[in-house]
Amino acid sequence: MTAGWSWYVIALVTLNIVGCVWLLWWTARRRPGDPKPEDTSHVWDGDLTEYNKPLPRWWINMFYLTIVFAIGYLVWYPGFGNFAGVGKWTSQVEHDRDAARATATLEKTFAPYQGQPIDVLARNPQAVKLGSSIFGNTCATCHGSSGKGAIGYPDLTDDVWHWGGSPEQVLQSVLDGREGVMPPWGKILGGMAGADATDYVIAHVRALGDASGNARGDFAAARGKTLYEGVCVACHGVDGKGNQALGAPDLTDDYWMYGDSREALREGIANGHHGIMPAHRALLGETRARLAAAYVWSLSHSASGGKAE
Template sequence: MSTGWTWFIVALVVSNLIGCAALLWWTSRRRPGDPAPEETSHVWDGDLTEYNKPLPRWWINLFYLTLVFGVGYLFWFGGLGGIAGYGKWSSASEHAADKALAARKLEATFRPYAGQPIDRLAQDPKALTLGRQIFANTCATCHGSTGQGAIGYPNLTDNIWHWGGDPDTILTTVLDGRQGVMPEWGTALTSMGGPDAVEYVVAYVRTLRDPSLLYNNYPAARGKDLYDGLCVACHGPAGKGNQALGAPDLTDDYWLYGNSKESLVQTISKGRQGTMPAHRDLLGETRARLAAGYVWSLSHPPAARAAQAP
């Protein structure tokens, strides 16, 4: 806070304290000419009289003590702009202390699961419960509360993994994140095959799951040549993909961004950028490991059933 604002706050606080004390002193004293407490001349119905009695002295003294307490509070805790209190208290230090206490409690809770393989954690009921809670707080925003994902966010309950589905790879994905990049091929394809080149590739990609669709399919035949010239480097000759690169398998029926013609044209012509954030620093390794164990259980129902068994 700037020096000017600090002095403004000091002046405001001091003037309020002095003003409250002066007002209290002025209104609590009796001045010459004031009527006696029983002589206000305000009488109703013959026997109802308004008195003008001052507050009891002990009550007035409590107001003074309140002002003294306020001065002491400001002296110890601060509150005068950028001037720190004598006790060096601050909301930031209070928050840091509370955070450190909570961190110690969490560390004690998660310590038994440190370093354990995620497929083993998926069979521990208590670890699975903790992992489910961490998933709900951190991962459900993108992947949904049931882990079934949405357009642009992978489904975690099936057996399709763009980067690999073994325990170590899943853990690496959660800890360090992933960056999936589908390059923009619209311009390159148009220069190679004309204005309809992207649609030709879409037609061919649809046949990868069912090669019989290639029969008497001119757009797909044109698309195969274009695919072999550009797409094969990542997705492979048969379209099986490459998990080392995060290139999806084009022969299954799962499409991260949808399988409509418009969506596929958009993916090929404009590209896609998919980011899985790293959670190592956000959650710490053990909590990320517990979340990964829960994710593992979603695609391995027997492990989940074993964890829920008494």
């Protein structure tokens, strides 16, 4: 807080306290010439009389004690501008103290699962339950409460893993995060084959996923194959199977994280994508990250370790 704002707060607080004291004193005193409580002359129906009685002295004194308490509060706690207070209390210290207590409690809960492989944890119902809770608090914002993902966020319930689906690879994704970059190729492809270059590449990519092979003789697909081999093959491979070391997706399956419409594919090729999976090592710690990874693993694997139906 700047010095100017500090003095503003000090003046405002002082004015309010002094104003409350003055108001109590001014309204509680009786002045010469004031009518007696029963002499207000406000009478209705012959026997209903309005009185002008002041508050009881004990009630007034309670207000004064409240003001004294407020002054003591401002002396002990910060609230008077930049004055830190005699007690040196801060919300940061309070937060750190509460967080330390909560962390100690959590460590006792998670201690039995420390260092266990996530495929082993995935077969432990209690570990999966804890992992589900961690997932809901930390990961569901992007991947959804069911892990089905959304446009731009991968589905965690299938068997498609752009960065690898082994237990160690899934754990590494949770702990250290991932960053997948699809460069924008629109201008480069346009310079190579004109305005239709992106559509040619899309035709070839469609042909890669065509098990019948009928689409590969198409002129657009054949033209796109040349362009694909010039700019795309380094990441996605000649056969379009991708590269998990780079996070480059398999283009021959039916899963498209950013959508499989022509417009979505054109946007991805022309302008690229930049996907970031944040690292959670510092946020969760290794044991909680393992439990979250175990829950994710369980979404696509049965309790026996095979693929989930």
